[in-house]
Amino acid sequence: MSRAPEVGHGLEALFAPRSIAIVGASDDVTKIGGRPLQFLRRYGFGGAIYPVNRKAAEVQSLRAYPDVAALPDAPELAVIAVPPESVPQAVRDCAARGVKAAVVLSAGFSEMGEAGAQLQAEIGRIARDTGLRVVGPNCLGAIGVPAKSIATFSVALESSFPEAGPVAVVSQSGNLGSYTLRLASERGLGISRLLTTGNECDVDIADAIASAAADPGTRVILCCMETCRDGAKLRRAMALARAAGKPLVVLKVGVSEAGSAAAASHTGALAGSDAVFDAVLREGGALRVPSIEQLLDVGHALAVLGEGRLPAGRRIAVLTASGGFGVLLADAASAQGLTLPRLSEATQQRILQAVAFAAPANPVDMTAQVSSRPELLAQVLDAVAADEACDTLLLQSANAFHVSRLRDVFLAALTQMRARHPQRLIVLCARAPAEVRRQLDALGIPAIEGIDAACATVAALATLGTQSSQPSEVEETSRTPLAPEAFATEASAKAVLAAAGLPVLREVVATTRDEAVAAARAIGFPVVLKIVSPDIAHKTEVGGVVVGVRSEGQLVDAHDTMLARVADKAPQARIAGVLVAQMAPAGCELILGTKTDPVFGPMVMVGLGGIHAEIWKDVALRPAPVDAAAAEAMLRSLQSFPLLDGARGRPKADVAAAAEAIAALSRFAARHADDVAEIDINPLVVLDAGQGAYALDALLVPTSKTHKDVHP
């Protein structure tokens, strides 16, 4: 079996083939073998079209061929629309004939049960063995817009073919991809390509992203994603998009909890698979949007703004011709985390010179006067555009483009403004008829309909504009095996973690009462005693923990009592000794953990202990490893961070030490991801600034065991 091709490789033939064969071509244009042929002819594909049909000599007035072998040329692209059981042979024929890429539109595969899944696996094997790239099965296929290459039966092409332009649409779901394409076209956005990947026997969504990233005609990638089968590949594809400077906007559907059910540890319960997805997308520089509407809005804005024109911050100036709308926009913008800084005195003076009764601070109420005199609107726009206080101008009008008198005023003023400030970012909150939107788009001014939608779009642009332009490092941490003894007890887990740089307090495992006394003397009172047993995970439940032991006398008592209590409550447990540990000073408690996600690999999670994580789900999650700076950013992203930062007159906690501990744990998790399924540090106690942070308890869960096996 040959090695799988690099992500996105070999997909060019899907979008600009010199020739296309339709295997299973039909005269019936309601069938999936009839529609692509009809579309190719209707919209004027320039290359050769070869209908393949075992019985007919002619299909839709074109000469047909009985099989792929009989074709006069090797087609670059094959569209396969035959019954599922005939698909493997058709794919094999294509590979043998030298076809570069095949799109399997037929359904009836893994979505239909075991037999279908086997058929699908067979197609995948053929693809890997032969190097033929196969899209689908059970997909809506591909469109290459500039070349008018059509390998789809999408209803989106029923009435018209998209205009060519910078927006690529990639989707696992055919319907969502097709719908996105149609809505984008209706807005007048130019499209570079559509690729829907369906059941993904070979080409997957990562390939689709990577291929769009490499396409010179694509500037913006809109992606609808349901799942991910190969996390590392997706991360490589995101890195390619980021390196190419092409924004990747993702609508992730199916906030599934399937992945999180397996692991019942504290960490696992909080960081369900959607949270993992979210962390991976953010880490990879993709912008996740919550709705298909916002996918379109942001795509529209990115397509219109032009390359690299993104806001450097979240500061906006709001301009309206009505105080009421100004308040509404200020509310909506604030809800999106945008700020409305006060404009400079000079700017306010310029605004007032133009419109004496304006409210000039921000939001700017230009009053209805600007509706009648275009030069006033131009003057206000010029004044605000010249002010460096804001990153983006947000101009709202309820009527501007639907009343012909106002339309001319606004278009004239905006044209003038664009001439004077060619790089200024300005977004309209307005409805506009198609012909006006085209003019606005040409000025690089997107018109977004709806107040919340416009503010969400500006916020999304700011998020893209302020994120690091560094491609995320998809580093291959070298995996190191971990000795099985490490998993035995709290003490053994702490020992390997301490060796990896996770700070722990002094502790000794004593196997006799005398050893315990000696250990406590060496450590210094007060101490904590804990039972050490590979069979006891929840020590407190069997009376296996005594804190605040202050003297030798207390220690002797506590030691013997504890052993007796444990023997009573857990008579079967093997006892390895008693852990004598330095007693932790009071501090702020974090819960810290890692979990190896089956798709995305090791993730690290941190949150404040107790109800913060439990009730409020206030945790930060990232792919591991992270460095100390990233770990500190995780802490600062917590809503409860003020509790570490001196809120309510508390002393500041040692955030730097906590960050180092998080980083050390994340490196350990990445290095041992093959052996370690989860790590639970509960708590990591963070002392006052300068005093350090210490893991007080640790649990390592090996990959081969579920958490349940460990806690019987």
Place this chain on the structure above:
Amino acid sequence: MSRAPEVGHGLEALFAPRSIAIVGASDDVTKIGGRPLQFLRRYGFGGAIYPVNRKAAEVQSLRAYPDVAALPDAPELAVIAVPPESVPQAVRDCAARGVKAAVVLSAGFSEMGEAGAQLQAEIGRIARDTGLRVVGPNCLGAIGVPAKSIATFSVALESSFPEAGPVAVVSQSGNLGSYTLRLASERGLGISRLLTTGNECDVDIADAIASAAADPGTRVILCCMETCRDGAKLRRAMALARAAGKPLVVLKVGVSEAGSAAAASHTGALAGSDAVFDAVLREGGALRVPSIEQLLDVGHALAVLGEGRLPAGRRIAVLTASGGFGVLLADAASAQGLTLPRLSEATQQRILQAVAFAAPANPVDMTAQVSSRPELLAQVLDAVAADEACDTLLLQSANAFHVSRLRDVFLAALTQMRARHPQRLIVLCARAPAEVRRQLDALGIPAIEGIDAACATVAALATLGTQSSQPSEVEETSRTPLAPEAFATEASAKAVLAAAGLPVLREVVATTRDEAVAAARAIGFPVVLKIVSPDIAHKTEVGGVVVGVRSEGQLVDAHDTMLARVADKAPQARIAGVLVAQMAPAGCELILGTKTDPVFGPMVMVGLGGIHAEIWKDVALRPAPVDAAAAEAMLRSLQSFPLLDGARGRPKADVAAAAEAIAALSRFAARHADDVAEIDINPLVVLDAGQGAYALDALLVPTSKTHKDVHP
């Protein structure tokens, strides 16, 4: 001065006058005195129209009169569009002539400074003295749609006049009201009236709501609100709308914090004025929406569904022809707090009989098959509609009404479904051209565009449908004066609160060491000692609290040490004695408080203590008084309620006792709202179920003092 008329009284003349005078009528149709006249004639107002113009004998081809006195009849409605300084006389003339209502369109009043505010106050006085109802000034006026009464210069009328129907639009902002009207009309919704209240010298938004509630032609009230000047009046208006069974949907703009800055107590800081607004609207049965788009969506649904047809719960069935959209809708619905129960086995069988490859559970993926065979869609709809598992059906289609073949399929199936299930609630998530929307509206099936929007609309309907149908009791609690001594100390505050039913632990103020010993003996050890002084609010800061006093010896020590410490740290403070109090058992700590809002009166607030309130703003707020059931509902609405309810293996707390305490405090706050600005109970300790709840500390802030004065 006569008594102000009851809320909403006397506004009929604004919407269906027999005759209208335009004071300041103009030939220039771009002026505010020209436009209403032009509109009245263009749209065919049936009554008499009297232009009033001091100079012209004719305006817009109608005979004009020099003043109101010269009119042949007393017009029922006068539109006033003269310069601001002439408005008071014009209003006086109208009152003298027997005009019933006047709309002052002119601007230049309180929005323009002190002189304008005085002019406006003068108009308000004339209105109150004469009984003439005055709308405005600085407003966009009123439209009565069935009578084609037009007292506005709104651009919304520039191209067409709204169709008559059940939706009333009321707004303080003229622009927001006018915009809402235009969008509603564009959706094909029938409008009963528009009323914009502007500066509200007389008629305010409460009048507008109450008048719409009394209007037989109105079934739904859409309201844009910026502020409220009279809380009690607004609550009466909301009660009228609720009693009339007319849903009131409110877009509140300007999430202002102006009101909360005054009070720096814990309670005040958390319960800003927007939170108060929110609580009052919820209490009054109004539905608050976050955006103007949702105002329209919900208005559309309410107008179309017909009287009283609201879902009885939040359970929905989602139907799509695509798995991808099903997932997207399930995500969006869950985010709105809707649930997707599994359909019954029988229903699922019926679905599978119709469409063999459907996913029948919920979301139902009907597959693309239903697109070609209307009888299949009808069968699936019939099966789901017959299932009692769901309150609302949500049917989504990306293309149904834009592809003529599909349109007929869907309309036929929906018509059949409606015939078989006349009362079934069904909402479409689909775009539809105007003519199709009209057919759908006639079937009582609103089509909402956008997935999030459709789910938010269904959720809003469910919120309206599940709220108590009881008109909120705007009870006039009789106000009782409170002796000034109550405010002196913690002990005096607790004494009056205990008398009012707030449970406190046993405590005695001792003025000598011997009295303290005797008190402790009577109460039983352990006890707590606290300094009693009208000059010390923060007792711990001066060492004025000692907890855990377990014996007479300890008590004598603690008593003397504390007095010495306080004398040292607060030498000026008058010492009234030492409070000897029963020591509270451990429990869950709540913070409980009341605050008398300047607009809405006494409010009661409760939250879990510490960081729950501080970091998470997890508090519940309601107008006071509340009964114990409402108080318990407040507790249950807290996100941290599980901590009271036995989460993490805790014992359940005495929620019933806590609720009784909240109710008692709220009654006290309502009774003494004239004297008490704020009450802080921090903490109210809630013991295990059956053990009670006790106020451990209490602070009463008198109305005449700010919190600062109390804590010098």
